Amino acid sequence: MNEPGKPRSGTVGAEDVAARAGVSPSTVSRCFATPHQVRPETRARVLAVAEQLGYRPNRIARSLAQGRTHTLGLIVPDIANPFFAVITKAVQSRARRKDYAVFLADTDEHPDDEYELAHTLAGQVDGLLLVSPRMTGDHLAEIVHRVPSVLVNRDAAGIPSVTAPSDDGLRQAVAHLHALGHRHLALILGARNSWSSEQRGHAVRFAAEQLSLKVTEFGPHEPKFHTGTQVADLALAAGATAVIAHNDLMALGVLSRLADRGVRVPDDVSVVGADDTLLATTSTPALTSVRIPLNALGERAVDLMLHRLANPDTKTPHRTVLESELIVRRSTGPAPRKDA
Amino acid sequence: MNEPGKPRSGTVGAEDVAARAGVSPSTVSRCFATPHQVRPETRARVLAVAEQLGYRPNRIARSLAQGRTHTLGLIVPDIANPFFAVITKAVQSRARRKDYAVFLADTDEHPDDEYELAHTLAGQVDGLLLVSPRMTGDHLAEIVHRVPSVLVNRDAAGIPSVTAPSDDGLRQAVAHLHALGHRHLALILGARNSWSSEQRGHAVRFAAEQLSLKVTEFGPHEPKFHTGTQVADLALAAGATAVIAHNDLMALGVLSRLADRGVRVPDDVSVVGADDTLLATTSTPALTSVRIPLNALGERAVDLMLHRLANPDTKTPHRTVLESELIVRRSTGPAPRKDA
DNA sequence: TTGAAAGCGTTACCAC
DNA sequence: GTGGTAACGCTTTCAA
Numbered sequence: 001m002n003e004p005g006k007p008r009s010g011t012v013g014a015e016d017v018a019a020r021a022g023v024s025p026s027t028v029s030r031c032f033a034t035p036h037q038v039r040p041e042t043r044a045r046v047l048a049v050a051e052q053l054g055y056r057p058n059r060i061a062r063s064l065a066q067g068r069t070h071t072l073g074l075i076v077p078d079i080a081n082p083f084f085a086v087i088t089k090a091v092q093s094r095a096r097r098k099d100y101a102v103f104l105a106d107t108d109e110h111p112d113d114e115y116e117l118a119h120t121l122a123g124q125v126d127g128l129l130l131v132s133p134r135m136t137g138d139h140l141a142e143i144v145h146r147v148p149s150v151l152v153n154r155d156a157a158g159i160p161s162v163t164a165p166s167d168d169g170l171r172q173a174v175a176h177l178h179a180l181g182h183r184h185l186a187l188i189l190g191a192r193n194s195w196s197s198e199q200r201g202h203a204v205r206f207a208a209e210q211l212s213l214k215v216t217e218f219g220p221h222e223p224k225f226h227t228g229t230q231v232a233d234l235a236l237a238a239g240a241t242a243v244i245a246h247n248d249l250m251a252l253g254v255l256s257r258l259a260d261r262g263v264r265v266p267d268d269v270s271v272v273g274a275d276d277t278l279l280a281t282t283s284t285p286a287l288t289s290v291r292i293p294l295n296a297l298g299e300r301a302v303d304l305m306l307h308r309l310a311n312p313d314t315k316t317p318h319r320t321v322l323e324s325e326l327i328v329r330r331s332t333g334p335a336p337r338k339d340a
Numbered sequence: 341m342n343e344p345g346k347p348r349s350g351t352v353g354a355e356d357v358a359a360r361a362g363v364s365p366s367t368v369s370r371c372f373a374t375p376h377q378v379r380p381e382t383r384a385r386v387l388a389v390a391e392q393l394g395y396r397p398n399r400i401a402r403s404l405a406q407g408r409t410h411t412l413g414l415i416v417p418d419i420a421n422p423f424f425a426v427i428t429k430a431v432q433s434r435a436r437r438k439d440y441a442v443f444l445a446d447t448d449e450h451p452d453d454e455y456e457l458a459h460t461l462a463g464q465v466d467g468l469l470l471v472s473p474r475m476t477g478d479h480l481a482e483i484v485h486r487v488p489s490v491l492v493n494r495d496a497a498g499i500p501s502v503t504a505p506s507d508d509g510l511r512q513a514v515a516h517l518h519a520l521g522h523r524h525l526a527l528i529l530g531a532r533n534s535w536s537s538e539q540r541g542h543a544v545r546f547a548a549e550q551l552s553l554k555v556t557e558f559g560p561h562e563p564k565f566h567t568g569t570q571v572a573d574l575a576l577a578a579g580a581t582a583v584i585a586h587n588d589l590m591a592l593g594v595l596s597r598l599a600d601r602g603v604r605v606p607d608d609v610s611v612v613g614a615d616d617t618l619l620a621t622t623s624t625p626a627l628t629s630v631r632i633p634l635n636a637l638g639e640r641a642v643d644l645m646l647h648r649l650a651n652p653d654t655k656t657p658h659r660t661v662l663e664s665e666l667i668v669r670r671s672t673g674p675a676p677r678k679d680a
Numbered sequence: 681t682t683g684a685a686a687g688c689g690t691t692a693c694c695a696c
Numbered sequence: 697g698t699g700g701t702a703a704c705g706c707t708t709t710c711a712a
Contacts, residue, residue, distance in 0.1 A: 023699085025699090079428050106428075121441075256624045404706075407688070
């Protein structure tokens, strides 16, 4: 494929360095892979030559020879969604610190693409991080069988996972509203098949029941801004004095519509979001929201993955469960007095 | 490395398929790489066996043999920033449609990491997409020399790029405010060494001068929310009736502080953002903002890259320039009457 | 149209 | 410690 005799054109290889340094390619390889296995002087000489020639070990070739790529695959439903973007950032950052590269795949919320992409990536990564996977249990099992995987923000039997149930935070939210005198709250649900939406619904219902709070539910709904604007009117009509939305985006929709109608927040109605994204901290009024430790979610996922790669024989899949918490801001306040 | 004689343990290779299908590995390879070079019946048989055995060509090995990876590298300053997240999504989506995978690297706004990461990725991708690179011109030149690159949201001599100057949109914004009767506007600048911040500053200054508008500048500032809250007071004190912020996030900060002080938007003060991110559409009031065609930015970058890879001998680096436009929403309105 | 064999640039095993 | 050599799994001439 190359003219024998003539020097290779583009890149400098270990062979070139070896020749110039008076050692064998093996030694050059060792200088980069297992530096302690080579005598200091030799190593110094080799590294000097390498530096001078601008030699960098070819990671592709290394991958092929070693059978591992030092790369992690990350599959997210929508990278433009701040929720996933933050997780992605954490994963990326953590992985890099551990000298792993990251393959990113955005499925655009499409379960089938998710499955197909997982297969595509499977061949070129050491492990797969699946964030909020929507794919079916069967497909999931198949993927997990083919390549080491960690589930983020979803729980499934027999698969290592990292989750942060919003239960704690939502319970706190309900208690918070109750303490402020609210007795009737509206709950806006998320997408129909969303694992987290179901979890959140349960959590609010349960907490409200404990405190004898009335709950009016709306949804399931696509977790969009305009859904919030739409439901705001319904919640008002139902007589709720507080709204808990499935996520911040929907909560902002509520905020927007209430402002349009001249309903004051939090004086007339209190609003609670979830995920505590950038949206919550930058809105006016700032949004009381349930904080999910997204950074930790991403970092722990990487750690779990790396641990698994280092100990391939671990039997029981480790499940990491993180805690959520309520962050109180300006969008929640005392319930309006009945006689007002 | 493998026990000869015994079948390989983990993956099925082209050889396995070849054996079962009664052909040579070469043919199997051709069935996947250049399907038209093999007789239909043979191909069908091979593909059937491959399907049955669950064979998937090993992309790593292919990369090594071909010398190209069918992978694009994407380097962004901050994936958690909606601006870059949207570009990333577009790149990812476009690349995948063209059957390219994407390596993601987040530099966390760190110019040195940017350079180092570029070198790391250089070896394992066919091309590099550099988004808003902060690295020095020298480093940039070095990277570009080593691997085909396209600049996104930055312009540099001799390097193909895709940009969307906010000039048009900002000129429209200034005209918009002028038409509404505003005569004194505050301009909040972005980061000190930001190429786009400089561009935007010039654009506003120039447009304002044309219309004899008074401009009071603040900054350069880190483009953060709290910067906006801080500058809001200063702008008010300066007597400006309208604020143009370097981006949506800062504009939201202004909005927040104005609300705290009881200053009404847009009745008392008008506010304009830039980038038209999710933040702008979901704020209350919704933010008038300069839309940058982020999707197009990402897609065109990929197209440009792929075009370059297909025609490596192109001399003149193509520069794609996209247009921005003002999106008018609720945060801008008539200037308050002087006698009010 | 198909097969044989020589790479691609490393790593890893086995002698020395 | 170091060198020789066989993989890794595929692509790609070159013949047949």
